[in-house]
Structure formats: C-alpha cells, structure tokens
Amino acid sequence: MISNSTLPREAFSGSEKRYANAAMKKSIIDCFFQQGQLMIPEIARLTGYSIPTIARYVRNGVEAGYVRTSKTSPQSQLRGRKATWYRLNPDSAYFLGVDLKHYMMVISLMNLEGDTVAEQEYRELQFANTPQFFESMCHQVCDFIRNSGVQERIATACFNISGRVNFRKGLSHSIFAFENNEDKPLAEILSDGIGVRSVIENDTRAMLYGELYKGNIKDYKDCLYVNVSWGLGLGILTNGEIYRGADDFAGEFGHTKVFDNEIICHCGKKGCLETEVSGNAAIRILSEQLAAGKTSIIKPGRTDSDSPSILDIIQAANNEDPLCQDIMEEMGRKLGLQLANLINIFNPRAIIIGGSLSKENDILLESVKMSIKKYSLKLIHRNLVVVNSSNPDRIGVTGACLIAREKFVQDKLTWI
Template structure:
C-alpha cells in the first residue's frame, strides 16, 4: 500500500478522506459500479471516476470486469485489491491466544488457534504475548511491509479511540496501543473482546440484513456487544456492554470487579467452573471428578467442561441449564429495552448449544413482553470460537479506514 496515502489519512486531507469512504464502502459491499458508488457517496460520477482511477493505479482497487446487464453498456465492477494490504488480529483468551491475518478484501490468509498462553496481567505476560505475535509474523510468507495494522482483543474496559486498556496491561501513563506499537514496530489498535466478536459475527457470521443486534458473549465472564442501525455502539468511553457487572443477585460472592452480586458471579464460565468444583467436592458425581482432584496443579478449563457436557455428563448439563435460565431472565430485560431484530448467543459456553440456548429462550419468553420478544430472533453464533479472531482481523482493517 502507498505509504503516502497512509500519511494523508493521518493528516486527514480531503482526498484521503474520500478515499477512506470509498474503501469503507467496498469493505461492506464487496464490489459495485462507479454509478452506484457515486450515489452512495453523494459525489458526481466524474469525481468518483477520477478517484477510482487513482486508486486502481495505486493498487488499492481492482477492476473485476463488466457487470452483466439486460442491455446498453456494461459498467465495470470495482472492488478491493486483496494484495494491497494485510491486517492481523490477536484474540486473547485465559489459557491461549488465537492469531489470524486477513488480506485487504477480508479473506483469512493464515490462522493459528489455541496457541498456548497463560494470561497474566504483568509486564512479563505482555512481553510473552508480543513474542508470540512476532513469531507468527516471522513465519508469514507475505511482504511484511504490507501489514498495516494489528488489533488486539482485550476483555474488560477498553477505549478503542484513545487506545487505553483499564483492565489489562495498564502499567504506564501511555495508551496500551502506543506501548504495543512500540514493541511490535507495527501500528496497533485495541478493542473489547466482546465487541470484536460482535463485529466478526456481523461481517461474516449469522447476520444477514439485520441492523439492530445484541451479541451475548458467555465466556469466562459475560459481556454484550450492541449494534444499532448497522453501527457498533461503543458508549462514550468505549465501555458499553458490561452486562456481567449488572447487580443481579443478593449474594456474598465477590466478583473480580470487586463488587458483590454481579450477574457474572452466578451466570458465567467462571461461575460454572466454581459451582462445578463445589458440587464435586461435596460428593456429587461427574466424569470430571478425578480431573478435579488435580485442579490445584493444573486448572480445569472451560473447554474440558464443555467436552463433558458433549459426553452428556449429567452434573455439568444441570449447571449449564441453570446458568441458561438465569441469563435468559436478564436477556429478557435487554430485549424489553432494545427491541433488537436479532440476539446472538456466543462465547465459549455457547458451544454447549441447546443445553444453554433452550433455557435462555424459555426464560426470555417468560420474562420479556410478548409484543417485544416476537420481533427478536434468538440464534447461536455461526462463527462459534472463531468469532473473536475474525472480529479482531476485521476491526484491524475497519479501524484504519472508518471515520
């Protein structure tokens, strides 16, 4: 990609802003004609023709041939040139990371899932993360200079505009995005992990034409991603979606946020893990009983619990269903407030499929207004455990070009 164009974007020149709008259009529409593009951007056909010509010459766009029409001249279709730039996504989990790279069109070029990594909120943990990313880049066969941005998914409070993370790796006065840019020698952006999953599902998952969506991420914690009128909703400081920290239960369980009674304390992956251990140690039977005996040396993972559910372990299924009922009651409240077209159940616990989604749906019907919930389709994530990494890569690209 032309480095001059990247400098123009940073400066914010008028021509660069128009080119950003053209790239954003093609990110969402794939291909289109000059006439369609001029209508979308509210610019004259000659003006758009000039920009398209420049961007084809500079290698950002390709001419994909003539559009078949019933008569008259066949206009050319234009779209993004896949080889003009690459974008890396890094999806951080509790016991692993996923790293992927997409080309300019959004096709996944390389993907590494479940790279071993124990998440520790320390400088050493951050350095190890950077080491794994650089190792991934080193093995790529593409031109490394064409890597335009790396986006990290981080749980908790993240301000994507300022680049600050307030939950993880917050060791300096500077934004985390700036620190990682310095360490990796590539431009870095950061975003909340649930928001990234939401965007991934919106771009390449189960979303078709829907524009008002809630994505519920049921992983170690609980978060929601919100899309309103086709735009991801961040909130003023990027903190929208902290669903797991709504005060819900009258209990004495201290959440990792420091408060008691949060939704996460009884309806999350962390709650599933804690409750399962308590019940097994109190004498209830599970195929994980022997595994729990070694829990102190080698922590039990959510993947192992989900595997037990798939093997029809009665205790694990029972706890998952109870969590689904509690979550469904709270999601019913979200439906009453937002009246969404689509509610997507995603995250690690969504891999238990009907065991968690059916109790959620039952509770939604019970606790939300009938007139409102009939508008909302409840679906399980299509991308499943790939939602986060797809979203991270897509955000790495969109953050470069969207205003």
C-alpha cells in the same frame, strides 16, 4: 446506500468539509468491501455520488495501487466492448488480529479484501495479567509477523482486550494496566513492541464487529451480543452502529449487581451477574457440587492445572451428565432472566450468544430462550431471533482484523 462506519467519528479529524469528503471516500471503499467487483456507474448508484466524482477517486486508487482493473465481467464475457470493472487489490495491505482468550491466543492475518490468509492458535500461552505474559505475547506476535511473508505490508494490528477498554484513546483500564505504563496508552506500547501501528478493542465489541460483517447479524441493525466466556460481556448494536457509551465502557453486563451471594467478582464487588453466569462460574459451581458429594462423569481435579475446563463441562452435558446439564440449564435461566430485562429496554431484533461457553451448547441456548419468553414482554420478544454465534472460536479474531482494516481506511483515505 452504503451505511457509515461503526467506528467512532472521532477518527475523522479536521473541518466539517474534510469530514464530508472523508465520508464520501469511505462509502466508496465500503462498496468494494461489500460488493467485491464493481463498475463505476454501480458505485455511483450505491453511494449517491456523481459518476465523474466516483471515476476521479477510483482512478486515484488505481494509481496508488489499492484498486485494480479488469475488462472481464464477473459473470461472463460481455458482448461487444468490454466494460471496465474495479476491485480492491487484496495484496496491497494486510491486517493483523490478536484475540486474547483465557485459555489461548489466536492470531490472524487478513488481506484488504477481507480474506483470511493465515491463522495460528497458541494454546500453550495461558493468559496472565503480568508483564511477563505481555512480553511473551508480543514475542509470539512478532514471530508470526516475521513468518508471514508480507511483513512490510502489514498496515495495522488490533488486539482484543477484556474489561474496560477505551478504543478512542487506546487505553486499557483492566488488562495490562501496569504502573509503569500509566503515562503511555497501551495501543502505543503495543505499536512499539511489535513494530506495527496497533489499536486495542474490548473483546466483546470485536466479536460483535465480526458478527456484523462476517457472521449471523449482517441483516440486523439492532442486536445484543452476549459473550459468555471466562467472564461475561455485552456488545450493543443500535441502528446499525456499535454503541460505546460516553467513555467507551458500555457493555459491562457481567458486573451488574444481581445476586445476594458472598462471591467476590474479579472486579472487586460482590453479587455480580458474572459470579454465577460465566465459564469461571461454571467451573467453580461444578467443583463445589463435586465436593458436596454430587456425582458426574467428570472427576474432580487434584490441582488447578488438571481441573475440568469449560469444554469438559459442555461435553459432559451433551453426553447427558445430569449434574453438568443442571449447571448449564440453571446458568441459562439466570442469563435469560437478565437478558429479558435488556430486551424490554432495547427491543433488539436479535440476540447472539457467543464466547467459549456457547460452543456446541444447545442446552444453554434453549434455557436462555425459555427464560426470555417467560420474563420479557411478549409483544417485544415475539419477533426476536436468539441464536448461537456463527463461530465462537474465530469471530473475535475476525472482528479484530476487520477493525484493524477499518482503522487503516480511516487513516489512509487520502489515497483516493
């Protein structure tokens, strides 16, 4: 059977009958998303609905232009009378994903079948939580939309935002929460700014969503996704569904009180896990060690603009720089210790280490694994899979596109 959507059920409004009808239609569309080209009997078998019911809704989809037919088998020509195959029309709708990182922005465009058709990096756009940056971001997104060639068919956009994000209400409580925006959800402001209906999602949950459908965890129903980037976030997958919490704020792993240090986190508190396990922490620790007289192939920057980057530290560690190796190993040990606590609580089947600090960083990964084995219960971790993200640079924007597509499907179920 095709599983239910991992997006919140609040998106399906109306009576219970209407919800059941929407769920049935959604399961039909999911068949196309997961299987590609299908015949009506196959869809009936996968969903459990009757052939006449499936035929009626698929026919409506064809009439609306979202489904197309083919008389040819995907594998070979059929003998005798050719069966009718159905698949989604990829050009009928497009979906925009915008992934905001500390050091760049990535925009991607996906068609209805889930294929990426355009993508662009904006490395000159360094993130800042200011109205000026917000305006520049919207300007770049608008330019991308105009140059896409399919502007009128872009149905939905999703922006990945770090920090506390309420997907259901379209609210961000950390990023772009300016005083003059208090009475209007950020999702609505973005919709007005780029001319496309928009939703917002926490960046780590978007990464988890991308991994779930296009990455390393398609076969796992219980998983933790750790986003070790400039900050530290956590995505939680339980029984095949993304866990959001009562107010949509689940996963603030980086802001758990762990250390007795005097380092003030950007959340305003001291001793957060993120203060010693994150890209920001790695750069600070390296600078402190260099200032204390430690040596490295990385030279201290004279200004903030030429200070070492996360990538510089990873490359130096991979080139056997002892100081950078020590930083990565110690960070992996601390992260693994805290993950061991989560493993004992959640008993996940897999842990994915993602984010910019995970890219080509086997030193961090192996240190995390060793710490997990040391501090978690053997019976619980013995079948655990711990791997790096399939594509830490792109899995977030892929997840954003998929979330935009999911929202479109929920809002447009009447077409079948």
